[in-house]
Ligand code: FES
C-alpha cells in the first residue's frame with residue numbers, strides 16, 4: 009500500500025505495510041534514524057514526532073492512517089521553540105547517553121509552542137511520558153525554563 | 162526452505178586459559194604512544210599525526226580516541242579533557258571517537274583486557290591520557306623548534322596555537338605531519354595541577370550537539386551498511402530452555418522476510434528491515450524444551466535464598482566468635498532484607514551489527530568488554546583473532562547490561578552469520594535488534610538476594626558485634642572472570658560495601674551462599690553496593706533509633722578511622738541544614754557510602770502525598786572522587802545515579818511466575834519519570850587524591866537515605882524491596 013504524506017515539509021510516498029508503525033517507516037524506509045525505538049508500546053516517548061504540531065508516539069501510529077498527514081521529526085524540527093530548546097539543551101549539557109533526547113526535545117518543543125512560559129506542573133504533565141533512563145530530568149526541567157526565557161528575550 | 166544447523170551448538174565460554182592469554186602482555190607499562198608503525202608513517206607523510214589515543218589532522222582537528230565505551234557517563238569527553246589540557250588544544254578543535262577493539266593498545270590497566278566497568282575509566286586512564294597529550298605536545302614543540310630554528314624551551318602552546326616570541330606561530334594541525342616524525346618521549350613532562358586549564362574547571366561535553374539533533378550513525382540501532390539485513394531472535398521464554406521444534410510456515414509468508422534459521426539459543430528471523438522481522442517472529446510456532454529451564458517463581462526462589470541465610474556459608478570476613486559475642490550482648494537486633502531481580506532497562510535495547518565473508522568478520526556495536534567479544538567471535542567463526550574487527554559505537558545507556566562475560570550478543574550474531582554462510586547466502590551484513598521485551602525479559606539481571614543481619618548492643622548502646630549472612634546467585638562464578646575475581650572462591654562483588662565497611666565495629670563476620678539458577682545475572686550500576694549499602698545504612702539508622710542517637714552523630718562516631726567518608730558526611734549534613742528544623746510535613750534521611758573508590762553522602766528530604774505515597778523532594782549530595790576532572794559531569798553523573806537508584810528502589814522488580822518473566826516493558830517495569838525527580842544539589846570536595854570513578858557511586862546511598870527518612874517520619878522500616886510492596890508508591 010502506498011501512502012502520501014508530508015515529512016519535514018517534503019512530500020513523501022511510503023510504500024509500506026499499512027500496519028507498519030511510522031517509527032520503522034521513518035527509520036528503515038526513509039533512513040531518518042533520529043527518531044528512536046524505546047518500547048514500541050507508547051510507554052517511553054523515545055519515538056515522539058509531531059503530527060500537525062501535536063506530539064505523538066510514532067511506534068503506535070500506523071502508516072495506513074497517515075494519508076495527507078504532516079509529520080515533523082527531530083531532523084526537521086524548526087522554529088523559535090525548537091531552536092530555544094536545542095540551545096538550552098546544549099548550554100546545560102542535558103544529554104548523557106542521549107538516546108531519549110530526540111523524543112525529549114520533540115516533547116519540550118511542543119510544550120513551549122503551546123505554553124511559552126510553563127510552570128513545573130506544566131512540565132510534569134507534558135514530559136511525564138518521556139522516559140530518560142539516565143535520569144537527566146533535573147536538567148531537562150532547567151533547560152525548559154531556560155528555553156522559555158530565551159523565547160521571551 | 163529452512164536452514165537448520167545440524168545440532169544446536171553451545172556458545173563457547175572463554176576458558177580460563179584464553180582469558181589469561183588475553184590478559185597476558187596487556188598488563189604492565191601504560192601504553193601512551195606507539196613507535197611509528199607503517200600506517201602512522203603514511204599518515205605523517207599526509208600531514209597527519211596518528212597515535213593510539215590522539216590524532217591531529219591537517220584540518221586542525223584533534224581526535225581523542227576513548228579506549229572505553231561511552232554509554233552516557235561522559236567518559237570519552239573526560240579522557241579528551243585530559244589530552245586537551247596537556248596538549249593545550251582548544252575545546253573547539255577536539256573531536257571524540259571510540260577506539261576499536263585492540264587489547265594491545267587499549268587494555269584497561271586495571272583489568273588487563275579492554276573493558277569498561279566498575280567506574281574504572283578515569284582511575285585507570287588518568288595518567289595515561291595525560292601522558293598521551295603531553296607526549297603529543299612535546300613532539301609538536303620539538304617539530305616547531307626544528308622548523309623555526311629556535312630552542313624548544315622558548316616555544317609555548319596555548320589554545321591550540323604554537324608560538325615563539327619571534328612572532329612565529331602555527332596551529333597544531335599545521336605541525337601535525339612534522340610532529341609525527343619526532344621521537345616519542347618516554348616520560349613526557351606533565352603539568353602541575355596549578356597549570357591545568359580544563360581539569361577541575363570546565364570542558365563541556367563534545368557529544369551533546371549530535372545528541373540534540375538526532376544525528377545519524379550515532380548508535381548501533383542507527384548504523385547502516387550497504388545491503389544490510391535486520392534480524393530478530395525468538396529466545397526461550399523460560400531461562401535455560403532450548404528449541405525442541407518449530408514451524409515457520411506463517412512467518413515466512415510475511416513480505417520482507419528473507420530466511421529463518423535455528424541458532425543455539427533460538428530461532429532467528431532475517432528480513433529486509435525491522436518491521437517484518439518483528440512481525441514475522443510473532444508468527445513462529447516454537448515448541449520449547451524446558452527440561453533444563455528455570456520453572457520456579459521468584460517467590461520460591463526467595464524462600465530458598467532466605468533459608469540459605471539461616472545457615473553457615475562461605476566465610477567472607479571472620480573477625481572472631483560472633484555467636485559468642487552476640488550471646489554476651491545485652492540486646493540483639495535481628496533484621497531480614499530481600500531485594501528483587503532488577504533489569505538495567507537501558508534506553509537503547511541491545512543490538513549488534515556484523516558481517517562475515519568466510520575469512521574476515523567485522524562488528525559494530527557498543528561493546529563494553531571488547532576483548533571477550535573479540536575472542537568469542539573468532540572462536541565461533543573459526544577465524545584468527547586478527548581477522549575479526551570490532552568497531553565501537555556509542556551506546557544508549559548500559560548500566561552494566563553490555564558488559565557480558567558470556568558475550569551473548571556477539572555469540573548470537575556469529576552463529577547467525579555462520580548459519581547464513583553455510584546456507585549459501587551471499588555475505589550481507591546483518592543487524593540483530595532486541596525489542597524492549599527481548600531486552601527486559603532476557604535476563605542478565607541484578608541478582609535477587611536475601612540478607613540476614615544480627616547486631617549486638619551492650620548495655621550502653623554500643624555495637625558489640627555484627628553477623629551478616631547474604632545469599633544470591635554469583636555474577637562471577639562460572640564466568641571467565643572467576644579465576645581473576647574469585648581466587649579463594651569468595652565473590653566479593655556480592656559483598657562489597659559490607660564486608661569491607663569502615664564502620665569501626667568491634668567484630669563483624671560475613672558469610673555468603675550461592676543460589677543456582679539458569680537465570681543469567683549481571684553487574685547493574687554499582688553492583689553489590691545496590692543492596693549492601695541499603696542494608697548497612699538502614700542498619701545504622703536502626704541502631705541510632707534503638708540507642709537514641711542522632712543518625713549523623715552515630716555515623717561520625719563509627720567513622721573515626723575514615724576521614725574522607727567523615728568529610729563528605731559532614732559536608733552533606735551542613736549543606737542540607739541537618740541540624741535546622743524542617744517545615745511541617747517534611748522529613749530527612751541520610752546515608753553515606755563508598756563505592757569504586759569514591760565517597761558519596763546524601764541527605765534527602767521527603768514528604769507524603771495525600772494518598773500516603775512518598776515524594777522525594779530534595780537530595781543534597783556531597784562527593785569526594787579525588788581530583789574532580791570535570792565537575793559538571795560529576796554533578797550530572799550523581800544526579801543521574803540518584804535518579805537511577807531512586808526509580809529502582811521505589812518500584813522496580815522483575816518477577817517470574819513459573820519461570821516466565823512478568824515485567825517485560827516500561828508499562829509494568831515503571832521507570833522513574835520527571836514528576837518523580839527530586840531537586841538535586843551536588844557538592845564536590847576539592848580533593849587532590851588520584852581521581853576515582855563517578856558513573857556508579859551516586860546510586861548506592863539514595864535508597865537507604867529515603868528509607869531512613871520514611872522511618873524517621875513513620876517508624877516503619879522497609880526491608881523488602883521495592884517500596885511499592887509497602888504501599889508507599
Ligand atoms: S518507542 Fe514509542 S513510546 Fe516508546
Ligand code: FES
Pocket residue numbers: 103104105106107108109139140141142143144233508557558
Ligand atoms: S540521556 Fe540516556 S536515556 Fe535519556
